[in-house]
Amino acid sequence: MGSLSGRRIVLGVTGSIAAYKSAHLVRELVKAGAAVRVVMTPGAKEFITPLTLGTLSGHPVHSELTDDRDAGTWTDHVELGLWGDAVLVAPVTAHTMAGMVEGRGDNLLLTVLLSAKCPVVIAPAMDRDMFTHPATSDNLKTLRNRGVHVIDPDTGELASGLSGKGRMAEPERIRKELTAWFKSQAPLMGYHALITSGPTFEPIDAVRFIGNRSSGQQGAAIALELARRGMTVDFISGPSSIPTDHPGVRRVDVGTALEMKAAAESALRLTPPDAIIGTAAVADVRPAHPIEGKAQKSDLPASLDFVANPDILASLNAAAPGACFKVGFALAHGDGKEAALRKLTEKGCDMVVLNSITDKGAGFGHTTNRVDFVHGPQRIDSFELKTKEAVATDLAEVVQKQLLQRTPTSNSPED
Ligand SMILES: Cc1cc2nc3c(=O)[nH]c(=O)nc-3n(C[C@H](O)[C@H](O)[C@H](O)COP(=O)(O)O)c2cc1C
Incomplete structure (x- = not known):
């Protein structure tokens, strides 16, 4: 039995350079026994393809509110939010965090986050100066106060060439923290x-x-x-x-x-x-x-x-x-x-x-x-x-x- 065996995770991926690590993260989660459904923001598709994440998760990736305009079909964000035991957004951009704080619903991921009944976990990824900006600090504080669990970014070399805090936690650490967090939420898991x-x-x-x-x-x-x-x-x-x-x-x-x-x-x-x-x-x-x-x-x-x-x-x-x-x-x-x-x-x-x-x-x-x-x-x-x-x-x-x-x-x- 994997450490995330039977867990259903909606993985949100946003438009950060760290989105390339999402491929590795999906593998980590699936290997640990989780069922993963990926939701990408339109911005995330600039960094990694739905085909990669769809193949690794074994399920179609969702990124648009409407599926087929002519047929009038849409992706059921409410159903996705209800399906998950947790929504994990990794990487989460400064932009998506601001949208979460304001309660905006202008892309599929934000609507999933608005309708999800399950807990939400985020792993921020951004340039040092974006991360230390008061707007980002305030947004993180607000989200924490609302019960969102934050997996802190690492300190080190950043894609911008700067060095500092803002690098998304490595997929292995995210998997471990998620497992520990699930355990704290559900201490009798497996009994x-x-x-x-x-x-x-x-x-x-x-x-x-x-x-x-x-x-x-x-x-x-x-x-x-x-x-x-x-x-x-x-x-x-x-x-x-x-x-x-x-x-x-x-x-x-x-x-x-x-x-x-x-x-x-x-x-x-x-x-x-x-x-x-x-x-x-x-x-x-x-x-x-x-x-x-x-x-x-x-x-x-x-x-x-x-x-x-x-x-x-x-x-x-x-x-x-x-x-x-x-x-x-x-x-x-x-x-x-x-x-x-x-x-x-x-x-x-x-x-x-x-x-x-x-x-x-x-x-x-x-x-x-x-x-x-x-x-x-x-x-x-x-x-x-x-x-x-x-x-x-x-x-x-x-x-x-x-x-x-x-x-x-x-x-x-x-x-
Ligand atoms: C090359 C490049 C890298 C970026 N990396 C980040 C990042 O790591 N973190 C971040 O918050 N924004 C980053 N951005 C900006 C976001 O892509 C932009 O704010 C976008 O609107 C985010 O949309 P989303 O949150 O809906 O995916 C980057 C932009 C570019 C062009």
């Missing part, structure tokens, strides 16, 4: 989580079921937070309409506990997880004799026999790699600390997240939750009532700390 979420519906017949009031909100918030930190998440969801749209979330929708178990076990076999988070409210029992088709009212039995459902979390934990960090959820009525501590050992968890339906605003159906992180009898961390997203952040912090401090396993990502 895997397996999450079960939502309720399960256990059929009485084809239309009736035994279920519970779990909405799947907490599990979805955790999946999204871990994916934002770079994890690939296998998300096994019982019936829930809460979306989990993120490229890092691989979602499988199931209905019953048995389906959830099968889907989770298959995900675990395919990708041994670094963390298991069992948020699902799995029905403890299911009707022993579900009726095929829709039963008539008169055919419904007066009472139902139940059989116990398997304990999904316990069996996943038992099958998981030893270094995997295992988290269970416990929903209590009243103070459930004793039950949570029991669950910790009975299910082989490293931590149990305890929430209680008797806490106002906590548990099923609310957008907020109040939880305790139960690590053991000596360590129970209590939190105040907060949004389920904020609870997900607290939990992700614990997962992150655990994974980054553990002894690396063969399954762990490379540096």
Whole structure:
């Protein structure tokens, strides 16, 4: 796996003499596993041809807002901006930086930068006097304040014959800084989580079921937070309409506990997880004799026999790699600390997240939750009532700390 494996990079190239280094940069990025789409300013084409960058990136290069005037087609700058995990502009000229600061959209690259939702990284390249000009310094400061990451230019001999700061960083340094920057943005890149979420519906017949009031909100918030930190998440969801749209979330929708178990076990076999988070409210029992088709009212039995459902979390934990960090959820009525501590050992968890339906605003159906992180009898961390997203952040912090401090396993990502 390359250090930029799976990363999608929109590479903007502008009209600097350093544009010749872009060929080398594309190769560096592609070799490190990134998918690269090149966008050139019209000025950049004076210095290097689209054919060179298109060949090296393996994709057509975009440089014009309109593709074919007669056909009325255009390059979709919004789509390009959304596709990338980052837009890297290397080299970036003084002119393009000024356009970024002013929010101009008079070429394709500037419109991509205006519509991009992903982070932006720039590698300035220019003559020493252009670089030290107050206009350039101010523009760089503004861009930094807006969250743009700047890869500082080198000091040395410049194309103008002058010597000083302004030479674009070498492609290898750009690749290394980009990798380190991605890592800081997504510290759990390369790690895997397996999450079960939502309720399960256990059929009485084809239309009736035994279920519970779990909405799947907490599990979805955790999946999204871990994916934002770079994890690939296998998300096994019982019936829930809460979306989990993120490229890092691989979602499988199931209905019953048995389906959830099968889907989770298959995900675990395919990708041994670094963390298991069992948020699902799995029905403890299911009707022993579900009726095929829709039963008539008169055919419904007066009472139902139940059989116990398997304990999904316990069996996943038992099958998981030893270094995997295992988290269970416990929903209590009243103070459930004793039950949570029991669950910790009975299910082989490293931590149990305890929430209680008797806490106002906590548990099923609310957008907020109040939880305790139960690590053991000596360590129970209590939190105040907060949004389920904020609870997900607290939990992700614990997962992150655990994974980054553990002894690396063969399954762990490379540096
Ligand atoms: C030979 C030559 C080299 C240039 N090198 C640079 C450069 O390194 N950095 C820069 O900011 N501008 C440089 N320029 C000026 C830019 O090409 C000019 O500002 C252009 O409008 C940039 O357009 P763009 O940012 O849309 O690509 C150079 C111009 C020429 C003719």
